[in-house]
Amino acid sequence: MVIKVRFEGPIKDAARSEGEDIKLEGTNVGQLIGALADRYGPRFKEFLIDEETGGYKEGILILSGGRRMDLDTELEEGQELVFIPAIAGG
Amino acid sequence: MGAKKIFSVDSRLCVGCKQCELVCSLTKTGTFNPHKARIRVTRNQVKGNYVPGICYHCKQPKCQQACPEDALKRDIETGAVVLNESLCSGCRACVVACPFGAVQVDPDGNILKCDLCGGDPTCVKYCSERPENSSPLMANPEGAKALQYVEPHQVTYTRRYAQL
Amino acid sequence: MYGYGEILRIDLSSGDISTEPIPSQVIRKYVGGEGINDWLLWQHFTKVDPKIDPKGPDNVLIAGLGPLGGTATGLGSKMKFTFKGPAWNMFGDSVAGGTFGTAMRYAGYDHIVVTGRADKPVYIWIDDDKVEIRDASAHWGKGVKEAVKGIRDELGDTDMSVACIGQAGENLVSYASVTVTEERSAGRTGAGCVFGSKNLKAIAARGSKGISVSDPKGYLEATDEIYHRLKSDPTHWGFRKNGTLGVVGFYDRIGGNAYRNNQFSMVPPEKIKVMLARWFADNMKTHDFACSTGCTMGCCQICEVKGHESPLAERYKGLTGEGPEYFTVATFGMGCDIPDYAAITHFHHACNDYGMDLGEIGGAVPFLMELWERGIIDEEDTKRWCGEPIRFEWGNVEAVEKTIQSVGLQNDRLGEILKDGLVKAAQNIMEEKDVPVQQYVIHGKGGATFHEEIRSFPIWALNFAVASRGCDHLKGLNMMDKGFRKDISKAWFGSEKAGEGYTPDLKGKAAARSENHTTAINITGVCVFRTALNPLNIDLDLMARAYTALTGIELNGEELYLAGERTYNLEKAFNSRLGLRREDDTLCDRWMKEPIKEGPGKGMKAEDWFDDLLDEYYEYHGWDKKTSLQTRKKLEALDMVDVLEVLENEGAATE
Numbered sequence: 001m002v003i004k005v006r007f008e009g010p011i012k013d014a015a016r017s018e019g020e021d022i023k024l025e026g027t028n029v030g031q032l033i034g035a036l037a038d039r040y041g042p043r044f045k046e047f048l049i050d051e052e053t054g055g056y057k058e059g060i061l062i063l064s065g066g067r068r069m070d071l072d073t074e075l076e077e078g079q080e081l082v083f084i085p086a087i088a089g090g
Numbered sequence: 091m092g093a094k095k096i097f098s099v100d101s102r103l104c105v106g107c108k109q110c111e112l113v114c115s116l117t118k119t120g121t122f123n124p125h126k127a128r129i130r131v132t133r134n135q136v137k138g139n140y141v142p143g144i145c146y147h148c149k150q151p152k153c154q155q156a157c158p159e160d161a162l163k164r165d166i167e168t169g170a171v172v173l174n175e176s177l178c179s180g181c182r183a184c185v186v187a188c189p190f191g192a193v194q195v196d197p198d199g200n201i202l203k204c205d206l207c208g209g210d211p212t213c214v215k216y217c218s219e220r221p222e223n224s225s226p227l228m229a230n231p232e233g234a235k236a237l238q239y240v241e242p243h244q245v246t247y248t249r250r251y252a253q254l
Numbered sequence: 255m256y257g258y259g260e261i262l263r264i265d266l267s268s269g270d271i272s273t274e275p276i277p278s279q280v281i282r283k284y285v286g287g288e289g290i291n292d293w294l295l296w297q298h299f300t301k302v303d304p305k306i307d308p309k310g311p312d313n314v315l316i317a318g319l320g321p322l323g324g325t326a327t328g329l330g331s332k333m334k335f336t337f338k339g340p341a342w343n344m345f346g347d348s349v350a351g352g353t354f355g356t357a358m359r360y361a362g363y364d365h366i367v368v369t370g371r372a373d374k375p376v377y378i379w380i381d382d383d384k385v386e387i388r389d390a391s392a393h394w395g396k397g398v399k400e401a402v403k404g405i406r407d408e409l410g411d412t413d414m415s416v417a418c419i420g421q422a423g424e425n426l427v428s429y430a431s432v433t434v435t436e437e438r439s440a441g442r443t444g445a446g447c448v449f450g451s452k453n454l455k456a457i458a459a460r461g462s463k464g465i466s467v468s469d470p471k472g473y474l475e476a477t478d479e480i481y482h483r484l485k486s487d488p489t490h491w492g493f494r495k496n497g498t499l500g501v502v503g504f505y506d507r508i509g510g511n512a513y514r515n516n517q518f519s520m521v522p523p524e525k526i527k528v529m530l531a532r533w534f535a536d537n538m539k540t541h542d543f544a545c546s547t548g549c550t551m552g553c554c555q556i557c558e559v560k561g562h563e564s565p566l567a568e569r570y571k572g573l574t575g576e577g578p579e580y581f582t583v584a585t586f587g588m589g590c591d592i593p594d595y596a597a598i599t600h601f602h603h604a605c606n607d608y609g610m611d612l613g614e615i616g617g618a619v620p621f622l623m624e625l626w627e628r629g630i631i632d633e634e635d636t637k638r639w640c641g642e643p644i645r646f647e648w649g650n651v652e653a654v655e656k657t658i659q660s661v662g663l664q665n666d667r668l669g670e671i672l673k674d675g676l677v678k679a680a681q682n683i684m685e686e687k688d689v690p691v692q693q694y695v696i697h698g699k700g701g702a703t704f705h706e707e708i709r710s711f712p713i714w715a716l717n718f719a720v721a722s723r724g725c726d727h728l729k730g731l732n733m734m735d736k737g738f739r740k741d742i743s744k745a746w747f748g749s750e751k752a753g754e755g756y757t758p759d760l761k762g763k764a765a766a767r768s769e770n771h772t773t774a775i776n777i778t779g780v781c782v783f784r785t786a787l788n789p790l791n792i793d794l795d796l797m798a799r800a801y802t803a804l805t806g807i808e809l810n811g812e813e814l815y816l817a818g819e820r821t822y823n824l825e826k827a828f829n830s831r832l833g834l835r836r837e838d839d840t841l842c843d844r845w846m847k848e849p850i851k852e853g854p855g856k857g858m859k860a861e862d863w864f865d866d867l868l869d870e871y872y873e874y875h876g877w878d879k880k881t882s883l884q885t886r887k888k889l890e891a892l893d894m895v896d897v898l899e900v901l902e903n904e905g906a907a908t909e
Contacts, residue, residue, distance in 0.1 A: 008503055009492035013222050047488050058788055059489035061738060066508045066854025068738035068755060082507050085489035086737030089498040089580060089783050105552030107544035112326035116470050122325045123360060123464025135412060138556050138575055139541045197462040218550035221495035224542045226535065
């Protein structure tokens with residue numbers, strides 16, 4: 001299926017890309033990240049995933065329609081995902 | 091072994107946090123006191139940005155030439171121009187002679203002179219690492235710092251000073 | 255004593271100046287910074303009736319910076335002013351970066367307590383042991399920039415740290431701020447008004463004594479660990495690069511922005527595009543910069559308006575200095591619908607120069623704009639109010655310009671209407687127009703206004719309703735529901751539920767614990783932005799370790815948390831003495847009753863879960879659910895029997 005990915009803030013720097021429409025073999029977010037790491041290199045995955053726990057690093061968010069996607073969340077054809085660090089303040 | 095390392099300063103990356111002053115005074119005096127730091131960050135009153143003022147350990151040090159007590163000597167190991175405090179009379183000839191204002195006097199009248207921490211400057215170690223393109227003026231890479239301690243051919247922004 | 259300075263007392267009525275050490279048992283209980291400020295406030299109001307007029311001479315003004323402030327943790331130095339707040343007539347405190355707090359500490363004073371009222375305008379000059387009250391008549395009536403320059407020239411030091419008020423503070427605008435050099439603002443709750451009410455224009459400080467350190471090697475080891483942890487947090491690069499401006503884009507994705515007086519929570523995409531941090535970095539930013547001593551994050555930015563980068567840039571050509579923060583973008587950019595960084599930056603500077611809380615003024619203009627849109631006010635009104643028929647249409651920069659000026663100078667009816675905050679302004683307008691307008695004021699506890707969508711984020715909503723200093727995000731700063739931080743929720747409560755977005759689950763507990771945690775950070779003197787937003791990264795144990803190395807006083811993370819909780823309870827107790835109860839912990843009608851119109855939180859409104867979460871919140875704090883009052887049991891457990899006695903005498907505590 002085709003998934004639209006968009007990168008924000010430092011994740012964009014890590015990917016060296018604004019995002020793209022990617023054709024995915026797998027079905028969930030974890031598999032998507034694996035596929036993206038193949039494209040953008042290991043730095044991208046290191047940036048997002050905690051090696052020890054296998055989960056997201058602190059503050060890393062993958063959102064769809066404003067809602068958090070976990071690594072095992074199943075994806076749908078044409079879904080748009082935003083990779084973004086969570087911050088607040090003012 | 092390559093040439094001796096020297097300071098490199100790029101004020102475009104200085105955020106004015108003065109962490110360098112704090113760790114310098116901590117290392118040298120055991121207190122947090124910018125007035126006792128061997129490095130001084132000053133604010134450009136017009137543009138609002140900050141400039142770290144460091145000792146360049148010049149090739150022909152004016153401070154050394156001016157010292158009547160012969161208290162300033164180059165350390166062969168590190169290349170630093172080092173003050174021998176036991177010889178220093180506190181006359182401040184070095185303070186006046188330095189073209190960069192890099193020799194300081196503390197509130198008690200002691201002369202403060204950078205000695206490169208014996209070849210591993212603490213200020214450089216704790217200088218803030220900046221994110222990619224933190225300074226649009228220079229489009230810096232991730233991790234770049236205002237203060238670097240590098241071999242002479244790696245110096246960029248402060249090269250003209252280092253030749254003095 | 256390692257790591258600590260003294261308390262400096264200055265009475266402006268008598269001119270008496272004295273110093274005293276901080277009692278060691280007070281350090282043990284409240285650590286420093288906000289904690290000892292609060293203790294000094296409490297002490298003052300055991301001798302003075304807390305119900306006094308906060309604009310009167312009996313109020314007290316306390317400035318303080320915690321022990322880790324001015325040292326090299328790499329996390330910055332945030333000082334606090336504490337007082338009875340004239341803005342909402344309750345506990346008041348206001349925080350700022352800048353260099354003043356550290357200068358004060360280097361001069362040997364951790365806390366300055368100013369009482370009384372000078373009979374003519376004065377400023378205080380602190381130069382190590384020399385403390386003088388000096389004539390400020392030459393600087394009175396001037397904006398902050400000009401006054402600071404004048405004071406620096408007079409004292410012969412162009413780097414002198416100065417905390418200074420503008421015309422708004424002199425004119426007793428209830429939400430006047432204090433601007434701390436260079437351009438940092440102690441914005442909320444009216445610190446500037448307390449300055450003005452004491453005829454105090456500024457406090458200038460310079461110090462050469464420094465801060466002694468118990469264990470320099472151990473301290474640097476703690477700093478090494480902080481550096482290491484910061485680097486392991488992937489979000490920190492973004493924060494270093496964009497600071498709070500990064501929030502614009504993030505909130506856009508989660509429906510967290512408030513547009514046009516929070517009638518909407520999504521800003522049109524073409525407008526968001528030019529308010530993103532990226533736009534600012536590409537077009538206006540020249541440098542990153544650290545707002546306070548020892549902050550290696552350096553999340554602030556210096557900018558320059560060249561004149562061609564945006565539709566309004568020509569008008570503000572040549573403007574240089576600090577860039578705006580998210581709050582400024584939220585109020586002027588989104589609230590007033592002026593999506594133009596040149597204009598936003600100009601308003602940011604104007605508020606800091608007149609010395610007023612840009613949050614309150616940035617709430618006032620959108621409110622008036624909504625009234626205009628609804629046809630409640632028109633050109634006849636504005637002509638009557640300020641002599642010019644200003645049109646309060648969305649996006650009109652003239653309306654903002656005039657409002658800031660009128661409030662600052664207090665020279666017309668418009669300024670007078672807005673002088674005591676937005677809730678009072680709505681009353682004023684209602685009396686004039688005989689139409690109810692209160693429902694269009696976006697505010698929380700006490701009446702403070704705020705521009706962020708919170709109906710879909712119950713932790714933030716609750717924090718805004720209960721904060722000890724009135725509607726605000728900095729008392730219980732956290733990222734659990736806005737950042738979907740299931741990991742923090744799991745670590746704190748053994749359940750991920752507080753980290754699940756758009757639900758009320760566990761959010762009451764999360765709000766309560768966030769308050770204690772954030773206060774624990776504030777009492778140390780470092781900035782809350784990294785530490786409170788990502789408490790798993792820089793935890794309290796690590797901060798306690800740096801504290802112990804600095805002071806030689808044994809402290810662990812748990813004890814630090816407890817001192818934070820104690821401090822927050824002191825603020826609560828202060829408000830209880832003023833008669834604040836459960837019914838005061840509330841939000842405005844729009845947040846309570848109107849459902850969100852669009853975006854991820856569509857349909858959510860606070861009243862659906864508010865009461866249940868308040869119960870949960872009080873319960874977690876150990877306070878009485880019915881009244882919100884503190885219980886004997888809780889205060890005894892916190893070793894605050896002295897506070898309990900005062901409260902019990904006044905019927906402000908429960909069994």
